[in-house]
Amino acid sequence: MSAELFCLTYGAMVTEMLKDYEDPKDVTIQLDKMGFNMGTRLADDFLAKNANVPRCVDTRQIADVLCRTAIPCYLGVSATASSWTSGDREFTITLESNPLTELVQVPPHLVSAGLSYSQLIAGAIRGALEAVHFKVYASATESGANTEIRIRFDQVLKDSLPAGEDD
């Protein structure tokens, strides 16, 4: 699958959404929701393909699986985790490059107005982690040439664990 085709399709989609929603902030919310739904499906796909990935027990391990396996697998780029705060409950994932923004230039006035162009990726991470019972908040920001995704761990979703796995 060509990265150019994906980048242009995504750009066309966001352009379309900016026409439909008056407020760029609403486009960000919508991209986040779309990403979330995709993330829950990608989690299934990921688990089916990576049976050897161990069950994560802390956020350092989650960050490691995201940066070393999941993001390279689906976005085709490498990523690093840094800026750990709040007792490892928050961290930043920096994408080495961002296939969504490769061929596009996001107008600064839309960014100022609240458009987070790459929020689909943050939403997908949130959805994928929620599928494996980690509730997090995730937001994407473009920082120069880099895209950063700030992840804040909220809670382990014990209620939705299958009966017998609860403790």
Next chain:
Amino acid sequence: MSAELFCLTYGAMVTEMLKDYEDPKDVTIQLDKMGFNMGTRLADDFLAKNANVPRCVDTRQIADVLCRTAIPCYLGVSATASSWTSGDREFTITLESNPLTELVQVPPHLVSAGLSYSQLIAGAIRGALEAVHFKVYASATESGANTEIRIRFDQVLKDSLPAGEDD
């Protein structure tokens, strides 16, 4: 770039458009326009990367470049041209598989109502060919597991040739 991510992003986009437009036919028209705009950009990208592709002088050559080079390059699948009619002015491109529909099931009632789910690809072909001065009509249909794109050649756009290349 993962085909799964592209497929799910595209599915989310079409779902979003179906909510915004009342008539699935209008979604098809919109996908065609989006594809057209992408196609004009992909044509530039393609020409920059494939300096050795000869200038096409007939539809058989156009079909050959599309099926052997452009479609494998951007969609990552092979394609064949067949069903030539009207003195080679019309032909059908059959995609070996379609990354847009890999993980989705398009509800039959939307297809009956005029949704051509893969019209983005047909629009992109139309846009790419128009960028190199061939005006065509292109429409996509799912035929069982295959996606077929019917291309009808209209005219060579002589007016938009650079001065000096006109004959």
